[in-house]
Each structure stands twice: as structure tokens, then as C-alpha cells.
Amino acid sequence: MYLYHFGLRELPFTLTPNTHFFLGLEPHNEALAVLITALQTGEGFIKVIGEVGTGKTLLCRKLLNEIPKHFVTAYIPNPYLKPDELRRAVALELGVRQAQRMSVQLLTQRIQQKLIDLHKEGRSVVLILDEAQALPEESLEALRLFTNLETETRKLLQVVLFAQPELDERLSQTNFRQLRQRITFSYKLRAMTSIEVERYIEHRLQIAGYKGAALFNSRLCKKISKATQGIPRLVNILCHKMLMLTYGQGHFQINTSHLKAAIKDTEDTQLPLIDLRWVFTGIILITLFIGAYLYWDFRG
Ligand SMILES: Nc1ncnc2c1ncn2[C@@H]1O[C@H](COP(=O)(O)OP(=O)(O)OP(=O)(O)O)[C@@H](O)[C@H]1O
Ligand SMILES: [Mg+2]
Structure with missing residues (x-):
């Protein structure tokens, strides 16, 4: 691989959402701040929506690492679970013993008791679900019922949903209006701007141990964006493919031809179109130039 060639300690552009590579970009920082503030206020439901690949799972992990100590977290990475399976998964996460064998009724009682015990100890419980767009309808309803458990002053269980925009589409259906009204905080993750893309690439390379001159110049970063x-x-x-191609050719400088080759080989990416503003400016300048030339020619 290209590690030695570029003087890297580790691969800079792996697909695993590893918090070691986290860069505090505006959307991710804002989302974290919204989450922590909303959780402190103790309000039932919170959701974070983001397109595929915008960093939801990474944010989820970051939240698990950074959530204040008095919170107890139950993390469900893959919620494609029926209500009963979801209840058992929550029970297991909360340390309810023998959850696999209990009847639904007993299980619900035990979860409730566990939540009350934790509340008495001054702990708040947060259930965090990634990929929440995959939750079956009945499980979404089961979640809503979970958040009915409350003391006089606060909820015993708060829920954070990380999901692709499909969840919003589903929640807009009338049968979900009760759940929709429970969602007191929501945040929409946006994609990176071109300046952020440049910072992002530099940051990941630096974390991976790169110390040389910029491998991806600003113009290239704009095209990547x-x-x-x-x-x-x-x-x-x-970026990973471009590093491989450059290494394969024994070069150190990455250029547009590497980008084009990488795009050809990657679904969902597209060759940047020529900027039409430049084309129009060019046409106007040429017209003016020809006009001025003909005018002077005519007068002379
Ligand atoms: N702020 C960031 N700092 C560093 N890396 C990031 C950041 N945001 C996203 N990434 C990286 O982008 C990649 C995709 O992120 P992640 O898997 O979290 O996306 P996702 O929104 O969960 O995607 P999906 O919808 O497919 O589940 C990962 O490699 C992750 O490390
Ligand atoms: Mg994810």
C-alpha cells in the first residue's frame, strides 16, 4: 500500500467512522451541542437527520464518548427490530438480567423498575438508535410508549434517533403525528462546503501522520467537493483512490487526471462540470473585444 510512499502511519481515508479522525466541522459541532443541550433539558425525543455518508454514525459514537457522566446510555446500532426484540435489546443494554426469557409484560415492568432505580441514583437514561429510518412502524410506536414513562418532573427515558431523510418522510404520515409531536429537538446535518472539504482532507492526512507539502491543492479540493x-x-x-493511483505511478503530486480516474471508478460521484459563469464571462469579453475592434476599424 501507499503508507510508506507518502510517509503515513495509517490509512487516512478509511470508511470506518473512527472518532480518532473526527474533525469538528460546523454541522457536526452544532449537532453535538444541540444533542447535549436537549438531553440536559430532559425532553423525550431528539432526532438527527442526514443524507447517506454525512457522518451520523461517527456523531453517534462521538456522543457516546462525550455525553456527561450522569447519563446512562443504551446504544442500538441496527434497529431493524420488532417491538419485542427492541424491548429485549433495550433491557440488555440497561443490564436487566435474564431479559431473553421473560414475558413481554414482565420485561416492560423490569425495564420500568430499572429506569426508576437509575433515576433515584441521579442518573438519566438515553436510548440512542442509529439507522432509525429502518425501524418498523410498530417499533416506532413502542419507542413512543417507552417515553411515556416519567416522574412528575421528568422523563425516565430519552431517545435520540439518527436517521436518513426517509425517516422524515415516514413521520410525515398522519399515523405518526403523536410521535412527531414528541420530537422536541431535531437537527439536519448538511454536507461540507468546499472550504470544509479542503480542511477535512488536510485534517485526515495530518491525523494519519502526513508531514509533507500539501498533497491535494486548493483547486483540486474544490473539484473533489x-x-x-x-x-x-x-x-x-x-481521496483513497487518488492516493493509490499516484502511488502506482510512483509520483507524489496528485492531479486532476487522478481525480478523473477515481470518479470514473466510483458510484455517486460525477465529473465537475465546467463553471458556466466563466463561459459566459468569456463570451461577453470576446464579443466586446470584437465589437471594439470592428468599431475602430470602421472609424479608421
Ligand atoms: N466530521 C468528520 N470528521 C472526520 N471524519 C468524518 C466526519 N464526518 C464524517 N466523517 C467520515 O465520513 C465517513 C462516513 O461517515 P458515517 O459512516 O458516520 O456516515 P453515516 O451518515 O452514518 O452514513 P450512512 O447513512 O450510510 O449510515 C466515515 O469514514 C467518517 O469517519
Ligand atoms: Mg451510519
């Missing part, structure tokens, strides 16, 4: 529409996962895929 357009080709990927600022989606972090697509940026990772393209």
Missing part, C-alpha cells in the same frame, strides 16, 4: 457534493464518505473514497 463538486464531484462528491461535500459528502464525507465519498470524499474518503475518492
